Amino acid sequence: MNSTLNWLFDPAHWSGPTGIPARILEHLGYTALTVLIAAAIAVPLGAIIGHTGRGTFLVAGLSNGLRALPELGLLTLLVLLTYVGLLPVVVALVILALPPILAGTYAGIRNVDASVVDAARGMGMRGSTVLWKVELPNALPLILGGIRSATLQVIATATIAAYVALGGLGRFVIDGNNAGAGSPNGYPQMAAGAIVIAVLALVVEGVLEIVQRVAVSPGLRNVATRKRTARIWRKPTPDLVGRST
Amino acid sequence: MIEFQAVTKKYPDGTVAVDGLDLVVDAGKITVFVGPSGCGKTTSLRMINRMIDPTSGTILLDGKDIRESDPPLLRRGIGYVIQHAGLFPHRTVLDNVATVPMLTGKNKRAARSRAAELLELVGLPTEMGKRYPAQLSGGQQQRVGVARALAADPPVLLMDEPFSAVDPIVRDDLQQQLLRLQSELDKTIVFVTHDIDEAIKLGDRVAVFRVGGRLAQYATPSELLAKPADDFVSSFVGRDRGYRALGFLTATGVPVGPVATVKIGETAAEPGWVVVVDERNRPLGWLDQGSTSDAASADDVVSGGSLYEVDGAAGTAGSLRNALDAALSSPAGVGIAVDADGAVAGSVKAEAVLEALATARRTGEVPA
Numbered sequence: 131m132n133s134t135l136n137w138l139f140d141p142a143h144w145s146g147p148t149g150i151p152a153r154i155l156e157h158l159g160y161t162a163l164t165v166l167i168a169a170a171i172a173v174p175l176g177a178i179i180g181h182t183g184r185g186t187f188l189v190a191g192l193s194n195g196l197r198a199l200p201e202l203g204l205l206t207l208l209v210l211l212t213y214v215g216l217l218p219v220v221v222a223l224v225i226l227a228l229p230p231i232l233a234g235t236y237a238g239i240r241n242v243d244a245s246v247v248d249a250a251r252g253m254g255m256r257g258s259t260v261l262w263k264v265e266l267p268n269a270l271p272l273i274l275g276g277i278r279s280a281t282l283q284v285i286a287t288a289t290i291a292a293y294v295a296l297g298g299l300g301r302f303v304i305d306g307n308n309a310g311a312g313s314p315n316g317y318p319q320m321a322a323g324a325i326v327i328a329v330l331a332l333v334v335e336g337v338l339e340i341v342q343r344v345a346v347s348p349g350l351r352n353v354a355t356r357k358r359t360a361r362i363w364r365k366p367t368p369d370l371v372g373r374s375t
Numbered sequence: 376m377i378e379f380q381a382v383t384k385k386y387p388d389g390t391v392a393v394d395g396l397d398l399v400v401d402a403g404k405i406t407v408f409v410g411p412s413g414c415g416k417t418t419s420l421r422m423i424n425r426m427i428d429p430t431s432g433t434i435l436l437d438g439k440d441i442r443e444s445d446p447p448l449l450r451r452g453i454g455y456v457i458q459h460a461g462l463f464p465h466r467t468v469l470d471n472v473a474t475v476p477m478l479t480g481k482n483k484r485a486a487r488s489r490a491a492e493l494l495e496l497v498g499l500p501t502e503m504g505k506r507y508p509a510q511l512s513g514g515q516q517q518r519v520g521v522a523r524a525l526a527a528d529p530p531v532l533l534m535d536e537p538f539s540a541v542d543p544i545v546r547d548d549l550q551q552q553l554l555r556l557q558s559e560l561d562k563t564i565v566f567v568t569h570d571i572d573e574a575i576k577l578g579d580r581v582a583v584f585r586v587g588g589r590l591a592q593y594a595t596p597s598e599l600l601a602k603p604a605d606d607f608v609s610s611f612v613g614r615d616r617g618y619r620a621l622g623f624l625t626a627t628g629v630p631v632g633p634v635a636t637v638k639i640g641e642t643a644a645e646p647g648w649v650v651v652v653d654e655r656n657r658p659l660g661w662l663d664q665g666s667t668s669d670a671a672s673a674d675d676v677v678s679g680g681s682l683y684e685v686d687g688a689a690g691t692a693g694s695l696r697n698a699l700d701a702a703l704s705s706p707a708g709v710g711i712a713v714d715a716d717g718a719v720a721g722s723v724k725a726e727a728v729l730e731a732l733a734t735a736r737r738t739g740e741v742p743a
Contacts, residue, residue, distance in 0.1 A: 249461030252426055252533075253475050253523070254451035267465040347465035349507030 133318040138325065148301070150326060156297040157330065160288045164220055165281050168227035173273060176232045180239025180269070181261045189236045193229040201226055205290050219291045226287055227280035234276020238269025271350055274342045281338060285331045289323075299327050376402045377423060377531070377563065382432030384418050384588070392418040393588035396432070402530075403561040405553075407578035409568055411611070415588030416567045420533050423565060424453045436531070451479055454524030454532035454562070458540055460516040462508035468494070468519050469504030475527040486526075493522040498552060514545035521553070525560070534566045538573065550576055571612055575600070575619065583608050597623040621696035621732070628731045629698050631685055631712045631721035637662065639673065648707035651676050656718040658682065658711050680704025683723050685712045695735075699728040 137143065144150050179185045201222060208218035242265050250264045266273075289300030302323025309316040343351075377400035384393040393415040400406045408416035421427040422434060425446040434441050441449060462471050472490035477483065491501050497518040508516055517537060524532055538546045554577065557564065568574055574581045575596040583599070585591045585607050592604040600620040603609035609616070636650045637643040643664045651659045660676035683701035685692045692698075701710025702725040709722040 243459075243461070243464070245457055245459045245461035246463060248426075249455065249457055249520075250463070252424060252450055252455035252457070252461075254447045254449075254478055256447050259478075264463060268463075270465075347507070349464050349466065349509060 133314065134321040134325070137314070137318040138322040143322075150299075150302075153297060153299050153301055154326070154330060157285070157288055157291075157299045157327075158334075160216075160219065160223065160291055160296075160298055161281060161284045161334075164223040164227055164284050164288070165277060167220065168224045168280060169231055169277055171224075172228050172231035172276075173235050176235025176273075177239055177261060177266060177269075180236045181257070181265060186236075189232060193233050196225050196229050199225065201287055202290060202293070205293065209294050214294050216296065219288075219294060219296060222290070223284050223288060227284050230279040230283070231273070231276040234272045234274075234279070235269065238272030238276075239265045241272065242268045267347060268350065270346050271342070274338070274345065278335065278338045278342070282331050282335060285334060286327065289327065299323050299330070302326070376400065376435075376437060377565065378435040378438075379419070380433045380435070382419070382422065382429045382434060384415070384422065384427065385430045391588055393422070393429070396588070396590055398582060398590060398593060400563060400565055401580065402437075402563045404579035405557060405564040405566055405577050407566045407568060407574040407581045408584060409571055409574040409578075409581055409611075410584030410591075411586055412569060413586050414584035416569075416582075416584045417535055418588070419584075420535055420565055420567045423531075423533055424450045424455060426450075451475055451527060452529050452531070454527075454529045456517075456520045456524045456532065456534040456537045458536045460508070460520035460537075462516055462519055462523070464508055466507075467504060468499075468506050468508065468511070471508065471519060472504070472523045472526050474523060479527060490522070490526060493526055494519070496525070496556070497522045512545075513541045514549060517541060517549055518552070521556075525556075525562075530563055532562045532564045534564060536567055536569070539568065539570065546573075553577065572619075575622075583611060618696065618699075621699060621728075622694045624695040624732070624735055626683070626685070626692045626695045626698040626723075626728065626731060628734060629692070629695070629723060629727045631723060632709070632727075634709065634711065634719065634722035636719055637664075639676075650679070650711055650719055652719055655716075657716075658713065658719050661705065661707050663706075677706050679706070679711055681710070682717075683710050683712045684715070685720055685723075686715045695728055695732060698723045698731075699725055702728065 142149075146152065176189065179189055204225065205218060205222040208222055212218050239261075246264060246268070247260060250260045255263065288298050289303055291298045292300030292304040300323070303320050306316055306318070306320025306323060309319065311317055379396045379398040379400075382393055382396040383391070385391050396415075396419060408419055410416050418427055422429050423436070423441070425441060425444075428442075436449075462468075463474070466474075469487055469490045472493050473483075473486035476486035476489055481489070491504060494501055494504055499515060499518055499522070503511070503515070508519070511519065517540075520537065524534075538549045541549065550573065566574075566577060578596055580593065581596055581599055582593045583591045591611075592599060592608045594602075594604075597620060599608070599612060600616045600623075603612055603616075634650055635643065635645060635647070636652050636656070639651055639653055639659060643649045643662070646664045649662050649664050651662050653659055658679055659673070660679045662675055662677065681697070681700050681704050683693050683698045698710065698712075701712070702708070702723055703710075705711065709724050712720045712723050714720045
């Protein structure tokens with residue numbers, strides 16, 4: 131533990147292109163790219179399925195199916211199929227991020243009180259207006275919940291980028307593992323990397339919570355805290371970092 | 376005017392919700408659709424704004440077949456109030472009310488100022504406009520629902536069991552408010568309820584539906600009570616038909632007699648039952664002066680039953696039902712009549728009510 135803290139607070143590890151700050155930025159970069167792509171796919175898809183009620187089987191099927199994929203195996207397969215680089219990493223992470231966002235959006239739209247939707251139609255809103263002005267704003271707590279949940283999973287799992295020679299905080303974990311038990315850059319580095327990932331995840335969670343508070347209508351605030359069911363989608367971090375976090 | 380012509384709604388599973396409905400809803404009146412659940416009353420209502428399309432038959436709105444209108448545009452011209460109000464939880468009360476004016480292209484400022492007027496019209500303080508629906512009571516939400524339906528000033532208002540989810544006292548309040556609004560606005564209102572008392576209280580005409588989506592009787596409330604078309608209607612209309620029919624006869628012919636009163640804290644001049652009143656002559660209850668000769672104190676007052684409102688100056692009076700109930704519910708055997716300010720105006724006797732009823736029968740005011 132002591133050697134982990136020594137490693138963590140060594141000034142040499144806090145500067146330069148291989149220092150902790152640079153790695154954090156890389157890590158956040160992968161995460162942001164992944165979550166943006168996943169949201170761009172899952173939010174419209176979940177919204178359309180929730181609004182029309184058609185294709186509901188897709189939500190359950192995709193969510194469970196995608197969640198069952200082993201992330202590391204998937205990445206290896208994607209690298210073998212394509213090349214060593216950012217693309218396979220982002221694809222693997224997007225596949226991880228899709229289910230919670232899809233499920234959150236779908237559930238959010240479906241959970242909008244039927245009488246509210248009935249009133250909206252009865253007052254003369256067209257289907258698209260109902261979706262944009264009524265369903266999506268009311269689904270926002272669950273949509274953002276799904277995005278938060280996806281973001282945390284991706285932060286934890288983006289470590290695998292280092293597995294295929296990319297950067298990010300996974301570098302410390304992988305390099306530490308490779309250096310072995312005896313080296314000062316071995317397990318202490320690995321543990322320090324894991325700690326930084328965990329702290330980063332908590333900080334990002336806090337920031338997203340503030341974003342959610344600002345974005346969601348005050349009229350929905352009570353509902354937002356009551357219906358945080360999207361959290362069930364958070365799955366344990368993969369084995370690679372699981373034990374040390 | 377809304378006209379149903381041989382309208383039938385049949386679902387793919389064979390259920391017939393509405394079966395050959397022919398009915399004319401009068402313009403500027405409240406028409407109530409009433410019946411047990413599964414009688415097609417709500418389906419009939421929802422066919423007017425095309426939330427449901429009939430399987431066959433035609434519905435005319437002011438002579439025009441509604442199938443010729445684009446549903447969203449049709450609906451913007453028809454107010455719609457539903458059971459749980461269906462307010463948008465993410466919008467403030469003011470923006471909820473401004474919904475339809477905004478949809479029809481009014482600018483935000485104009486729509487909001489109109490919304491504020493409507494809140495006042497339905498008896499809510501304008502400051503409430505800043506709140507969100509979740510911060511309102513059920514009754515307040517329903518008032519906002521009515522305000523929202525009236526915002527674009529539609530000639531027609533559809534109300535689907537709007538008051539059935541609130542408690543009886545609030546419901547009574549909302550019903551009075553609707554009648555007051557209607558006396559000012561003269562909308563064509565179609566009102567759905569399963570509560571026959573509500574139907575009789577609010578309706579200018581009442582359509583009683585039976586299970587299977589057939590119209591059992593379409594008549595004025597007093598006709599419905601006096602001459603139910605068949606056993607189904609008479610059992611649906613329920614008990615005490617004769618007594619409830621008294622609610623449609625005004626008691627202008629019932630004489631208001633004198634009554635002894637005593638101010639609280641003073642001693643009555645004569646023995647027997649006296650009405651204890653406050654400084655402004657409003658009744659507090661009855662006192663049996665035979666049991667005590669002390670000054671009237673609040674502890675001795677027996678609560679006085681219902682009050683019968685009569686306005687001597689305007690020549691108006693409550694119904695025979697009010698007068699009779701005041702007399703029957705009073706411990707002294709005579710009812711207290713009060714004026715518009717709530718001050719004691721005199722007394723009313725049950726016998727006098729029965730005499731007035733007999734007179735009304737002779738003159739043909741009561742349908743025989």
